[in-house]
Amino acid sequence: xxxxxxxxxxxxxxxxxILSVVVFALARATGDPLxxxxxxxxxxxxxxxxxxxxxxxxxxxxxxxxxxxxxxTGDFGISLRARRPVTDLxxxxxxxxxxxxxxxxxxxxxxxxxxxxxxxxxxxxxTDRTAQVIAALGQSLPTFWVGIVLIEVVAGRLQWxxxxxxxxxxxxxxxxxxxxxFVVAGMMRLLRSGMLDVLDAEYVKMARVxxxxxxxxxxxxxxKNALIPVVTFAGIYFAILVTTAxxxxxxxxxxxxxxxxxxxxxxxxxxxxxxxxxxxxxxVATVNLLVDCLYAFIDPRxxxxx
Numbered sequence: 001x002x003x004x005x006x007x008x009x010x011x012x013x014x015x016x017x018i019l020s021v022v023v024f025a026l027a028r029a030t031g032d033p034l035x036x037x038x039x040x041x042x043x044x045x046x047x048x049x050x051x052x053x054x055x056x057x058x059x060x061x062x063x064x065x066x067x068x069x070x071x072x073t074g075d076f077g078i079s080l081r082a083r084r085p086v087t088d089l090x091x092x093x094x095x096x097x098x099x100x101x102x103x104x105x106x107x108x109x110x111x112x113x114x115x116x117x118x119x120x121x122x123x124x125x126x127t128d129r130t131a132q133v134i135a136a137l138g139q140s141l142p143t144f145w146v147g148i149v150l151i152e153v154v155a156g157r158l159q160w161x162x163x164x165x166x167x168x169x170x171x172x173x174x175x176x177x178x179x180x181x182f183v184v185a186g187m188m189r190l191l192r193s194g195m196l197d198v199l200d201a202e203y204v205k206m207a208r209v210x211x212x213x214x215x216x217x218x219x220x221x222x223x224k225n226a227l228i229p230v231v232t233f234a235g236i237y238f239a240i241l242v243t244t245a246x247x248x249x250x251x252x253x254x255x256x257x258x259x260x261x262x263x264x265x266x267x268x269x270x271x272x273x274x275x276x277x278x279x280x281x282x283x284v285a286t287v288n289l290l291v292d293c294l295y296a297f298i299d300p301r302x303x304x305x306x
Contacts, residue, residue, distance in 0.1 A: 008292050012285040016278065020071070023277040024064050033080050033268035054080065067274060076275035081267045086275045089260060094279075096166065097249070097256035101241035103172045104180035105234065111184045116191030120199060121218055131188060138185025147178040147251040164253035175252040179245055183237050187230060194226035201225075239287040242280070 034042075034050050042050075051057045055066070070077060076086035119131035154174060155163035162171050198204060199222055207217050246258035253259070257276060264272035 005289075005293055008289050012289050016281055016285060019281050020068060020274075020278060021064070023274050024067060027268075027270045027273045028060070031268055033270060035268075037080055037267075071275070071278060077271035079264075079269055079272050081264070081269045081272070086271045089272065090257065090275060090279060093255060093257045093260045096254065097242050097245055097258060100172065100175060100179065100245065100249075100254060100256060101238055104176040104241055105183070105238050107176050108180035108183040108187060108237075109234070111180075112187035112191060115184075116188040117195055117218065117223060119188070119192045120195030123196065131192070135185040135189050138181050138188075141181070143178060143182065144247045144251055146181050147175070147248055150174045150178060151251070166255060175248050175254050178252070179241055179248045183241065187234070187237070190233060191226060191230050194229055195222060198222045198226045235287050235291055239284050242283060 034047055034056075038046055038050060048057075055063060058066075067077070074087060076090075078084065079086050079089060082089060115131045115134065119128045122128050151163045151174065154160050161173050163174070165171055199218075201222075204217060204222055207221050208214070212221075242257070245254075245256055246261050248254065249256045249258035250262045257280070260272065261276040263269070264276065
């Protein structure tokens with residue numbers, strides 16, 4: 001088990017190292033950020049002074065070594081646009097993304113659990129077909145389109161909920177539902193599949209033979225075992241929600257880590273882009289590592305096969 005965890009840890013660190021090279025190169029491939037920072041009347045001397053002050057005049061390999069060395073200690077430099085430490089910007093935005101992801105995950109579970117269970121219990125009925133249509137729509141409709149429609153209809157025409165910003169629970173509903181729309185579909189299909197397997201198990205049949213109430217058999221005996229893969233994937237989904245919220249946060253003007261990344265990309269803010277990408281990659285790698293270890297702990301065949 002220790003060797004398995006060490007192997008997975010080394011693989012995660014190698015992946016992060018490769019990603020750091022890629023994001024460092026791609027951030028600089030977007031162009032010179034000084035064109036967006038300095039005024040139109042700036043002279044060549046102003047450009048040279050700014051480039052020297054920001055360290056952009058140094059060779060790329062030296063810039064990369066400094067970037068990695070500082071990143072290991074938690075120092076991601078100064079934002080070119082905000083002129084503030086990148087760490088401070090992330091500390092301000094990351095809690096908003098975590099709260100939105102937690103709200104979205106809670107909504108997803110509240111919708112997916114009853115739909116998934118009912119679809120399995122009433123297999124091949126109208127309920128099952130309706131649930132599968134919802135799942136297909138959840139996995140096929142683009143997230144940005146769902147968000148725009150909700151803003152236009154719910155916030156614009158009906159004026160039931162605010163279209164953007166933060167401040168109250170009402171501000172979470174539209175972006176939270178939009179962000180969790182895809183998760184509802186995936187989790188519902190996973191739960192339906194798990195329930196169908198469990199409902200045919202011998203211990204479930206035995207419970208029915210003993211006269212246990214059908215409601216108790218479904219929600220206590222069957223659902224408890226069908227939840228194992230769902231709970232495991234919920235951790236991965238949560239990491240995905242935090243790291244892929246750039247579209248939703250931009251559409252709903254949500255001040256989270258995704259919108260920070262969008263603002264950094266449009267302004268060629270290298271330090272912020274690099275920090276956000278590495279941070280989100282580290283979150284995904286950590287969650288995947290924990291899930292792999294959990295799987296190996298539950299099923300020893302996985303670690304022996306690895």
